[in-house]
Amino acid sequence: xxxxxxxxxxxxxxxTRQRRNRxxxxxxxxxxxxxxxxxxxxxxxxxxxxxxxxxxxxxxxxKWRIGEQSxxxxxxxxxxxxxxxxxxxxxxMGAGWSWSRKAGSEHDHAAAAAEGWQxxxxxxxxxxxxxxxxDEFTYPINWGWIDVDDVVETLTRRLGRQHVIITGRRAHPxxxxxxxxxxxxxxxxxxxxxxxxxxxxIEW
Amino acid sequence: xxxxxxxxxxxxxxxTRQRRNRxxxxxxxxxxxxxxxxxxxxxxxxxxxxxxxxxxxxxxxxKWRIGEQSxxxxxxxxxxxxxxxxxxxxxxMGAGWSWSRKAGSEHDHAAAAAEGWQxxxxxxxxxxxxxxxxDEFTYPINWGWIDVDDVVETLTRRLGRQHVIITGRRAHPxxxxxxxxxxxxxxxxxxxxxxxxxxxxIEW
Numbered sequence: 001x002x003x004x005x006x007x008x009x010x011x012x013x014x015x016t017r018q019r020r021n022r023x024x025x026x027x028x029x030x031x032x033x034x035x036x037x038x039x040x041x042x043x044x045x046x047x048x049x050x051x052x053x054x055x056x057x058x059x060x061x062x063k064w065r066i067g068e069q070s071x072x073x074x075x076x077x078x079x080x081x082x083x084x085x086x087x088x089x090x091x092x093m094g095a096g097w098s099w100s101r102k103a104g105s106e107h108d109h110a111a112a113a114a115e116g117w118q119x120x121x122x123x124x125x126x127x128x129x130x131x132x133x134x135d136e137f138t139y140p141i142n143w144g145w146i147d148v149d150d151v152v153e154t155l156t157r158r159l160g161r162q163h164v165i166i167t168g169r170r171a172h173p174x175x176x177x178x179x180x181x182x183x184x185x186x187x188x189x190x191x192x193x194x195x196x197x198x199x200x201x202i203e204w
Numbered sequence: 205x206x207x208x209x210x211x212x213x214x215x216x217x218x219x220t221r222q223r224r225n226r227x228x229x230x231x232x233x234x235x236x237x238x239x240x241x242x243x244x245x246x247x248x249x250x251x252x253x254x255x256x257x258x259x260x261x262x263x264x265x266x267k268w269r270i271g272e273q274s275x276x277x278x279x280x281x282x283x284x285x286x287x288x289x290x291x292x293x294x295x296x297m298g299a300g301w302s303w304s305r306k307a308g309s310e311h312d313h314a315a316a317a318a319e320g321w322q323x324x325x326x327x328x329x330x331x332x333x334x335x336x337x338x339d340e341f342t343y344p345i346n347w348g349w350i351d352v353d354d355v356v357e358t359l360t361r362r363l364g365r366q367h368v369i370i371t372g373r374r375a376h377p378x379x380x381x382x383x384x385x386x387x388x389x390x391x392x393x394x395x396x397x398x399x400x401x402x403x404x405x406i407e408w
Binding site for chain 1: 231232233234236237238240241242243244245246248249250251252253255270271272274275276278279282288289334335367380385386387388389390391392404405
């Protein structure tokens with residue numbers, strides 16, 4: 001692969017180094033596979049660079065991406081034991097946000113999603129993490145549970161080095177517009193079409 | 205996310221369990237980001253399931269996906285130390301395949317690519333790995349260095365549980381046709397367009 005060469009040099013008063021280290025807002029959308037998988041692949045790189053990683057999963061599911069959670073939490077514990085890589089926090093909405101005192105909040109998905117976003121807002125203000133993965137975050141936005149204007153404004157104004165990766169189908173156009181990098185994953189062929197269900201090591 | 209529900213139940217004489225555990229040929233193609241990143245995300249899941257993972261990188265690059273290699277090799281050494289997860293082997297063509305005795309073969313990319321494919325063919329016959337990642341494998345096929353008919357026939361006839369994940373732009377139509385799962389990653393927006401170069405933790 002050739003080295004990336006910018007096609008335009010912007011007149012924004014920043015040095016190449018400043019631009020290079022600017023925080024990115026990344027969106028993985030589309031109906032295909034790989035949106036979350038590629039986000040967790042980015043977490044691998046971030047961990048290797050010593051990033052503090054915060055994962056926030058917004059949709060309750062029977063398949064909680066157990067594989068990724070297990071490995072990333074193992075990497076987080078390696079960090080605690082040996083100082084290698086970065087720290088990892090993994091929070092799941094449906095199981096009740098682990099930092100939340102409202103034990104029953106998982107019964108009201110809209111309230112739980114809004115509460116999750118408030119926590120992320122707070123962490124962004126405090127520059128808690130270097131990399132935030134907001135997995136399936138497009139859904140509570142599209143369902144009106146979280147205000148897209150607030151999301152865009154908060155993300156646009158965030159300070160420091162805080163990369164944010166958002167996954168989910170049908171990303172809101174304002175979110176796409178605000179993002180630095182948007183990839184659409186499109187399904188070309190899928191074993192579901194031939195009657196195959198998901199399997200371990202591939203789907204979870 | 206809803207549970208996957210097959211839209212068709214095929215009349216192939218297999219039980220659901222047999223179909224569920226069928227080896228998959230996965231292709232990540234398109235001009236967007238995330239092809240390799242999602243492949244290494246799958247490797248996370250595979251490792252967690254105890255899979256033997258073999259990674260084969262087919263294009264010499266200044267950015268050797270150092271982050272992913274470093275973390276996956278660390279997970280491989282964890283496996284050796286503690287028995288957790290699966291084994292990981294990582295082979296790079298441009299650096300001279302580590303299993304190859306021809307020290308100078310990296311100077312002839314076509315020969316090195318063909319040699320890499322022969323090694324993979326051999327490993328598939330011996331069922332060496334549970335998951336093979338053939339990173340940027342579409343390029344040596346498109347450049348005529350590796351015969352696509354041989355690839356399709358070998359992959360179609362492989363035995364046992366051997367998942368194969370191929371990445372790269374412009375996947376050959378015969379490869380797409382043979383695959384169980386093809387995702388096209390399309391660029392919607394990219395910071396390169398605004399004059400930003402790659403940065404650590406995101407691009408490598």
